[in-house]
Amino acid sequence: MTELISLFVGMALINNFILVKFLGLCPFFGVSKKLSSAVSMGAAVTFVMFIASTATWIITRYILIPFEVEFMDIVIYILVIASLVQIIELFIIRTSFALYNAFGIYLALITTNCAVLGITLLNARESYSLPESIAAALGAGIGFTLVLAIMSGIRERLEIADSPKSMKGLPVAFITATLLGLAFSGFGGMI
Amino acid sequence: MASFAKEFSKGIGVSNPIFILALGLCPALAVSYSLDNALGMSAAVIFVLLCSNVIISAARKIVPKIMRIPTFIVIIATFVTLVTLVFQAYVPTLYQSLGIYLPLIVVNCIILGRAEAFASKNPVIGSIADALGIGVGFALALILISFLRELLGTGGISISLFEQLFNAGSLSFTLPAFSEHPLTIFVLSPGAFLVIGLLMALFKWIGRKKND
Numbered sequence: 001m002t003e004l005i006s007l008f009v010g011m012a013l014i015n016n017f018i019l020v021k022f023l024g025l026c027p028f029f030g031v032s033k034k035l036s037s038a039v040s041m042g043a044a045v046t047f048v049m050f051i052a053s054t055a056t057w058i059i060t061r062y063i064l065i066p067f068e069v070e071f072m073d074i075v076i077y078i079l080v081i082a083s084l085v086q087i088i089e090l091f092i093i094r095t096s097f098a099l100y101n102a103f104g105i106y107l108a109l110i111t112t113n114c115a116v117l118g119i120t121l122l123n124a125r126e127s128y129s130l131p132e133s134i135a136a137a138l139g140a141g142i143g144f145t146l147v148l149a150i151m152s153g154i155r156e157r158l159e160i161a162d163s164p165k166s167m168k169g170l171p172v173a174f175i176t177a178t179l180l181g182l183a184f185s186g187f188g189g190m191i
Numbered sequence: 192m193a194s195f196a197k198e199f200s201k202g203i204g205v206s207n208p209i210f211i212l213a214l215g216l217c218p219a220l221a222v223s224y225s226l227d228n229a230l231g232m233s234a235a236v237i238f239v240l241l242c243s244n245v246i247i248s249a250a251r252k253i254v255p256k257i258m259r260i261p262t263f264i265v266i267i268a269t270f271v272t273l274v275t276l277v278f279q280a281y282v283p284t285l286y287q288s289l290g291i292y293l294p295l296i297v298v299n300c301i302i303l304g305r306a307e308a309f310a311s312k313n314p315v316i317g318s319i320a321d322a323l324g325i326g327v328g329f330a331l332a333l334i335l336i337s338f339l340r341e342l343l344g345t346g347g348i349s350i351s352l353f354e355q356l357f358n359a360g361s362l363s364f365t366l367p368a369f370s371e372h373p374l375t376i377f378v379l380s381p382g383a384f385l386v387i388g389l390l391m392a393l394f395k396w397i398g399r400k401k402n403d
Contacts, residue, residue: 025217075265
């Protein structure tokens, strides 16, 4: 249990997906302009990461390894993620339209989000067990949401800040990410 | 021929994938701490982009519109698998240090973006020019970023990729004095954001000067 918790915390804070592993940067710079959309996007990514890690673990363990076709993992994983996202989207439309309005549009973007494919590949490379994969996926998702939310709060202020003309927009967002990354590197000594 | 040159030069300058369009940032930031990584990554991206653009453009009339994106993804994933296997066999150290970022080329926005925006609508020759232009633009940006990061972060440059591949001598030099006290932040992850942010601001500034 302690190992699972330290894996979870390590994924969320120390090896943060955005600031340290640079995965999922497109939504980080694209979506993170409003707090509410940042949180919805983060929740959608965390959910898909959890489902995708579980599904790919089962597929790797019971199909890829027995048939010795591990080299096909990239093709299989991307297809699994794409179809899972479609199924989740259909399911959400049928069950709750309010939920669909809240994060439906982000679901389509998630298929090509490197954070989701990243966590499944990472689980396979590290040969995590099922509980470890789930802990890693949830940790990565929550760390992703946390940084997205922090960044959106900062960017709401940056919009009205008086930065030099050439730095406006993306460049200053990158500099902010630098400072955020430095602050997060302080978590390195935790475990 | 003129249009070939036009498509080619577009990717290097006005629609440079990294500095202007801000696409494909994940690998650009993650692997750019050393020049070796940058060269390997660039070669992989150019190969995948070129091959998938050619196949997608050749097959553009037989792929049904509704099945477009899944087809593209499978084609791209096939070439990425090829590259991964080749790297694993011939340059194992590079394969290790690129880690999961090599397979992640599948979801690189540059490649799917070019497939969707250009190759699925244009003939093969134009698609080759487009792929080479965007690919070289990506490579130049990546090499510039990693050159700055390695130079400032370790106080010198060393390239061992060619040594492994062709038994050629290794290229390396160090800055005197600076190499004893390098600015380590540049090889750490926050340094990647810093370098790209400053370079983007620089290019924006140059663009504004030109327009004035």
